[in-house]
Amino acid sequence: EADIYQTPRYLVIGTGKKITLECSQTMGHDKMYWYQQDPGMELHLIHYSYGVNSTEKGDLSSESTVSRIRTEHFPLTLESARPSHTSQYLCASSGQGNYEQYFGPGTRLTVT
């Protein structure tokens, strides 16, 4: 069973607020990822990290930012939330040389 956690699970927030979505894993994985899942269920990579102090943008442009100060932690921040940011955000991780990605339960964000 994968040990990857996301908080909060659900968040409803007003436009203009700053939010941080938390993601932590206890597997010691080097690689971590953030995906955005739209209402039609399609998933798109928005950020990834190979390790501490490494962050890269994914295939889908996003106004969010990420940081990787500790191996186990990969938070995603939106400085000013907008209704267009309403989506489900999934965090994942994978180990060195292991292509299997383990997913957290997701955060469902609604911006009103």
Added chain:
Amino acid sequence: GNSVTQMEGPVTLSEEAFLTINCTYTATGYPSLFWYVQYPGEGLQLLLKATKADDKGSNKGFEATYRKETTSFHLEKGSVQVSDSAVYFCALLNQAGTALIFGKGTTLSVSS
């Protein structure tokens, strides 16, 4: 570029029916291929994988064979259960190994 095409859902079946969910891909070389499953309100779970041509991945009664000739990785199960109701995603790992490219997902609904 890389892409994954899945049959559109929803797929509605009776319990014990045979399941096929088609998946084809476009990619450079021979990428690793995956099927993930997402149960309601949860993150994605790896269902099965195949890393080279002619490999057969299997798990929980599901199977998929990596066919390079037809660039396909169709998911099959001989007898579905109500508990199999979920969204199924076909995915490939990009050549750089940095990200999974997902299909749009296929919703399966099994009734008793």
